Amino acid sequence: MRFTGVSPESGRTGLTVHTALTNPSTRPGLRLPGRVTVTAGGTDVPVRHVRLGLVTTAEPDDPSAPRRLVQFHQAALTGAFVLRAGRGRTIPFQFPMPWETPVTIFGGVPLLSLRMGLRTEVALEPQLDQGALVPVFVHPLPTQAQVLAALDTLGFTLRQAGLLDARLPGVEQTLPLHQRIGFWVAPLYAGPITELELIFVANSAGLEVIFWLDRRLALAGVTHQSISRFRVWHTGAEQRDWVSTVDGWLRAAINRHAAMAAHSDWSAQITESAHVSRPPDEPLQPGTGLGGTAGGPG
Numbered sequence: 001m002r003f004t005g006v007s008p009e010s011g012r013t014g015l016t017v018h019t020a021l022t023n024p025s026t027r028p029g030l031r032l033p034g035r036v037t038v039t040a041g042g043t044d045v046p047v048r049h050v051r052l053g054l055v056t057t058a059e060p061d062d063p064s065a066p067r068r069l070v071q072f073h074q075a076a077l078t079g080a081f082v083l084r085a086g087r088g089r090t091i092p093f094q095f096p097m098p099w100e101t102p103v104t105i106f107g108g109v110p111l112l113s114l115r116m117g118l119r120t121e122v123a124l125e126p127q128l129d130q131g132a133l134v135p136v137f138v139h140p141l142p143t144q145a146q147v148l149a150a151l152d153t154l155g156f157t158l159r160q161a162g163l164l165d166a167r168l169p170g171v172e173q174t175l176p177l178h179q180r181i182g183f184w185v186a187p188l189y190a191g192p193i194t195e196l197e198l199i200f201v202a203n204s205a206g207l208e209v210i211f212w213l214d215r216r217l218a219l220a221g222v223t224h225q226s227i228s229r230f231r232v233w234h235t236g237a238e239q240r241d242w243v244s245t246v247d248g249w250l251r252a253a254i255n256r257h258a259a260m261a262a263h264s265d266w267s268a269q270i271t272e273s274a275h276v277s278r279p280p281d282e283p284l285q286p287g288t289g290l291g292g293t294a295g296g297p298g
Helices: 142-153 243-263
Strands: 003-006 016-021 031-039 046-047 048-058 067-079 082-083 087-095 116-125 129-133 158-167 178-184 196-204 206-216 223-234
Touching: 016 116, 016 129, 031 048, 031 116, 046 116, 048 087, 067 087, 067 158, 116 196, 129 206, 142 196, 142 206, 142 243, 223 243
Parallel strands: 048 158
Antiparallel strands: 003 016, 003 129, 016 031, 031 087, 046 082, 048 067, 048 116, 116 129, 158 178, 178 196, 196 206, 206 223
């Protein structure tokens, strides 16, 4: 299957841009194959460059501002050249997907309203660009898929998924945005927390899993938040007991969250955690934490 994007013909140059993907489904860390075809109209067209960029809709750091279209990664295809009248040029590409690319598909189903596209930019003059947009479907890495599946097994329910156009404090990132996946807390873990947000930060070696825990006291108008970080390697992921691993992470995070809450002033809202810049923890062994491991040996 080929997904294509075609730009409207430029009224000034007659140039058209056609982008085709061999397969629009991909994963972080892979290369996205395709080709761009540019065709001139009745006059020669001087092209300054051809670039590809990943675009998506993200929320700005300011919560009161509306969501906006963000280009968060790009790669150059060509430098300057002249396209002769009536002629075309096809440019094959292998676009590198960053390891931190947000996931838009899980289990063959879109993650709520998340959308992503590959934009082709053909720069003709400083004030004139021709572009075409092709949808891209990003599936999770095996380690990401295992974490998501384990949360589902443990009883967590997907609540929301979105992108924030901001970096995480104290976390090493290459992209200027990050993805947050929100869950309703499973009954086994309810009480100490009411909401869980999951953040992935991947690289070629492994995956950092960040749990953003929140306990909201609606009647008191108070919230207590904390962040815990864990790391797992891609190698050997298929041999890991993921339900026990994720359960151990959750219990360690909840214990830390509860300890922080015990020393908090509940008359004021806490908006930032002291654990934001902590280094990731290694996985806990089954049976540690709050008295046993759900889904594993008790």
